Amino acid sequence: WCYKAIYSSVYTRVLRDPSSLKGQINQSIFACVCRSPLGMSRGQILDEDISASSQWSDSTAAKYGRLDCEEGDGAWCPEIAGEPENINEFLQIDLRSLHFITLVGTQGRHAGGIGNEFAQTYKIKYSRDGSRWISWRNRQGKEVIEANRNAYDIVLKDLEPPIIARFIRFMPVIDHSMNVCMRVELYGCEWLDGLVSYNSPVGQQMTLNGQYIYLNDSVYDGAMSNSMTEGLGQLTDGMCGLDDFTHSHVYNVWPGYDYVGWTNESFSNGYVEIMFEFDRTRNFTTMKVHCNNMFSRRVKTFQKVVCYFRSESDWEATPISFSPVMDDVNPSARFVTVSLYNHMASAIKCQYYFSDIWMMFSEITFQSDTAMYNTTLSPPKTGPPIRDDPTHKVDDSNTRILIGCLVAIIFILVAIIVIILWRQVWQKMLEKVSRRMLDDELTASLSIQSETFTYNNNSPSSVPSEQESSSTYERIFPLGPDYQEPSRLVRKLPEFSQTSEDTGELQIVQEGVPHYAEADIVNLQGVTGGNTYAVPALTMDLLSGKDVAVEEFPRKLLTFKEKLGEGQFGEVHLCEAEGIQDFMDEDFSFDVIENQTVLVAVKMLRTDANKNARNDFLKEIKIMSRLKDPNIIRLLAVCMSSDPLCMITEYMENGDLNQFLSRHEPEGMIALLSNAPTVSYSNLHHMATQIASGMKYLSSLNFVHRDLATRNCLVGKNFTIKIADFGMSRNLYSGDYYRIQGRAVLPIRWMSWESILLGKFTTSSDVWAFGVTLWEMLTFCKEQPYSQLSDEQVIENTGEFFRDQRRQIYLPQPPMCPDPVYKLMLSCWHRNTKERPSFQEIHHTLLDCIGY
Incomplete structure (x- = not known):
């Protein structure tokens, strides 16, 4: 999640135009990525996922606290009792999964001119597991957010740093002067990394030319003593550090703010160990670490990293090790990509070895997929227990109906499996016939056949000649009948089909239906690993x-x-x-x-x-x-x-x-x-x-x-x-x-x-x-x-x-x-x-x- 447009701002910084620098960074990072509304105003967030500490009445309940909506009496309004300083009213939203939240919006209650209640300021608390709540603070440590000045306008506020959470609470700051009502919206995107916390040694302090450089994790939201535990911070805030670690993207902060850094003098074993905890067991492909490499000041990327994996309760005995190429020429900060070779784990422990006196990280991200046996129906480990109605009883008739439905589903699945197997056998027969024809025609000479070839690792495929087909080369042949579409894409892309091969134009079969395109996916690799040309x-x-x-x-x-x-x-x-x-x-x-x-x-x-x-x-x-x-x-x-x-x-x-x-x-x-x-x-x-x-x-x-x-x-x-x-x-x-x-x-x-x-x-x-x-x-x-x-x-x-x-x-x-x-x-x-x-x-x- 490091929006790596940062390097592009370096050139602007060299031109010594700080105002342009700030604008470019903000536009590059937040212009169009991860700022989508999460569903308060459009209804994707259900009523049952919106709750509150109290309410005026049923018509000002939590479910009416949706931005730009006028249902009920037009907003959520808490029932205020007691002294203002002791009031902790809140509007809570359950997003059902971890999200990366970059922006929030608020609005008051006007109810067609009848109401005039709004919150002038508010605070935010958030939680990843529903039990430990964290107060949000901006990069200068301020909790209170300036909000509305009337009941009509929508006020949007960037969250810097952004929040990674499942549960969000809006807490209006209440005083004696007026009543408050709120309508809210959250903006962001799903947190696909699945990282819920990292444990690390506390960042340290450097003295450079008489100036103190503070390399601590200033936005870490876990416990901090000699080490940082059970939290997330600057290593996941989406902000990559500049080449010169003494400068920062953020105004009014101290030198070194963008980086978390350590000196090898404090680690006798020669490495810094960071443990990453995830929401569930995942299949990891890569880890990317954004490192400073200002070697003129004795700062370099890590010399080696050794990573251990924990799938259930025990750590695997055999780690993986990776040593990046050391660069003593280019002092630019850079991402170092570490392959994790599809290890399955719910936690990763990495030991980063020093290659010089100092080592500094500004961002660490992971690419992974949820393990196959963790279905999308399973709640995250950190989620709250399922809410059951204790008064509800399941009778025998409902049980019989359920069993009947299950039996019917089983029969349908069996029929589908039979059809799939039949198609596989039929396609394999066709492939064998085609392959036999090609093998008979192929000789050891290097003469060129009048065929269209598309290659994969298994066998060549051929298509009819130009006289038999009106289309030029556009269609790629499938890997085979056992190809399976990416499960995580099935619900995300539109369904469409192809018209006649003459035009190659597309038509929408069913607009807006979330379904993965039934495209034939080809393996582009040739037998030696490189790509192969497609030749008509x-x-x-x-x-x-x-x-x-x-x-x-x-x-x-x-x-x-x-x-x-x-x-x-x-x-x-x-x-x-x-x-x-x-x-x-x-x-x-x-x-x-x-x-x-x-x-x-x-x-x-x-x-x-x-x-x-x-x-x-x-x-x-x-x-x-x-x-x-x-x-x-x-x-x-x-x-x-x-x-x-x-x-x-x-x-x-x-x-x-x-x-x-x-x-x-x-x-x-x-x-x-x-x-x-x-x-x-x-x-x-x-x-x-x-x-x-x-x-x-x-x-x-x-x-x-x-x-x-x-x-x-x-x-x-x-x-x-x-x-x-x-x-x-x-x-x-x-x-x-x-x-x-x-x-x-x-x-x-x-x-x-x-x-x-x-x-x-x-x-x-x-x-x-x-x-x-x-x-x-x-x-x-x-x-x-x-x-x-x-x-x-x-x-x-x-x-x-x-x-x-x-x-x-x-x-x-x-x-x-x-x-x-x-x-x-x-x-x-x-x-x-x-x-x-x-x-x-x-x-x-x-x-x-x-x-x-």
């Missing part, structure tokens, strides 16, 4: 011609350097090739000295790969051998005479564009102060133009890349760019892919809405990904696209693109990004695929119309 049959026909002659390269001339990535049936290695210039076509030349070794990427098929994987590997060679463009990675040679089969492709000496840009800074004050290497905006423009040129070439062949991103662009000398295809295989970028039920992995943050919801990958969806790639470049890859959203919220946002009700969230304009460039990005993200520019138009625009 028509294009393959045009390219078929003569067989492709690919030179056999001697294995002994390859020297292994490092493993770049891996897939289910193969690996990608970085190697040095000796004398590979002699194996090249006449139209290809290396910019290297004669007899010098050349860096190459070698895709290697494992010797134990099955027949289908070998066939897919040969087909990938056929596709790659046809690509000849200065901005596309070329297939150089193959090793096919013996196992393991290998294909050798280009590699660039500066690695991928994501890592290259993240190690650099834009030209300006920050680069001068930090002595960091820079990339000018003219160089960014040059690189973006090359990517557009390479994609223009692919689109001219009707090839669909399906995973365009900075991680799949390689950088050579003089900012030369070549588009590659093996970013998906690298563990470094595992956090960029969303796993569907343990099967497919999808780069959802780069995918168009129709790719996510319909499984449709076209040149237009590549255009969408180009817009995201351009956004990455202009942010110097310092953050992930939509970093303020969880994976599920990214998918929910695609539903907003489909509904097109102006509620979709776009990536924000990067700092110092020219307006024409951002306008180009927005055109790439147009809802209507026909209104997105072509790559030829994008390339022309970048060449002629846009200057940096």
Whole structure:
């Protein structure tokens, strides 16, 4: 929940414009994320979940305390008795689950001009379990919130820090001068992390040049003594610290406010231990820790982290360990992503080891799913007991009816299972027939078949030729009949279907019905882990011609350097090739000295790969051998005479564009102060133009890349760019892919809405990904696209693109990004695929119309 637009404000801060800094932060963090009304005014919060300490009468009961509603006598009004200082009246709301609350609204009672009661000030208390209540205080420690000055207007107040709670109480501050009535609303979103508390050592104090830097957790809402227990605080408040920890986003606070920090002198074991408690057992994928790295002041990211997991009552004996790459060049604060490998746990205990004198964190977030055996019907562990009516008795007739209903449900489920099994058998028969036909046609030669291919880890699938189908390549084939949709998305996305394949247009089947789109999800990975191009049959026909002659390269001339990535049936290695210039076509030349070794990427098929994987590997060679463009990675040679089969492709000496840009800074004050290497905006423009040129070439062949991103662009000398295809295989970028039920992995943050919801990958969806790639470049890859959203919220946002009700969230304009460039990005993200520019138009625009 760290709204990572913070780095974008650094450039504004360097320009020494504090007022602009504050405005930019507030807009970036809270403009459109997690500020939705939770349902008081619209009725999503039920009457039974609204209670109060007292009421004037039945017509001013708690259920009438809904913002902008006029039912009953127009508001909740407490029955006031006793002295004001002893009055603790409250209006309580049960949200049924933990929520992240960023904003509250209040209103008085006017009742069509009859009433004139309102609360001038109020306090808020909140609870996560219904038993321990916490008084909210702002970042300066003030409890009282200024409210209404009349009975009509709605007054909205930002909660800084935000609240993570299930139960909220509004407590009007009552005096002798007037009666009070209230109508309220809460704004925020569901707390998907599931974190209910963290226990940690208390933050410490640093002395820097005679100035005290207070690195304590000032908003922690648990118990604090020598350690902090049973609470949440700055590590979950959605506010990431600046690069310079002595400055803060917040005015009128002390230096060091944004960070919780510790010195290694206080920990003889060399690490800080933090324990995280969750609402229930969850399946954890990653942990992200926002760390300061101002090494000039002896502050660095952690050297190593060791995490233990507790699923029930006992801690697992075997922990996981992760050591990030130390960075002594770039002093910027950054997120460190730790893979948790789908461990099941209700608590995690992590030991963060010092790499220098000081270690400082500003935010820790988790990505997880609720464990399968915790159904959505089960109340959270921390929830209150179910309220039963003790006077109600269940008679035998009701029991018989219940049993009858259960029996009927069982029969229906059995019938559904039989139908599903029948469909599975039928589809497997069709797959076997199709696979047998392909196997018979496939030979060891590299000739190109006139087919449309979409690849996954198991087997190729084919579609009818152009004469048999009127549609170009748009449809992705399913993983198989045993595919299961993500259970947590079933209730969140609209139901829709596809019209004729000629138009590819969509029509709403039942507007507003929450149902996951019945899209076919494809595994984009090839056998060695990288993504595979989608190639239409028509294009393959045009390219078929003569067989492709690919030179056999001697294995002994390859020297292994490092493993770049891996897939289910193969690996990608970085190697040095000796004398590979002699194996090249006449139209290809290396910019290297004669007899010098050349860096190459070698895709290697494992010797134990099955027949289908070998066939897919040969087909990938056929596709790659046809690509000849200065901005596309070329297939150089193959090793096919013996196992393991290998294909050798280009590699660039500066690695991928994501890592290259993240190690650099834009030209300006920050680069001068930090002595960091820079990339000018003219160089960014040059690189973006090359990517557009390479994609223009692919689109001219009707090839669909399906995973365009900075991680799949390689950088050579003089900012030369070549588009590659093996970013998906690298563990470094595992956090960029969303796993569907343990099967497919999808780069959802780069995918168009129709790719996510319909499984449709076209040149237009590549255009969408180009817009995201351009956004990455202009942010110097310092953050992930939509970093303020969880994976599920990214998918929910695609539903907003489909509904097109102006509620979709776009990536924000990067700092110092020219307006024409951002306008180009927005055109790439147009809802209507026909209104997105072509790559030829994008390339022309970048060449002629846009200057940096």
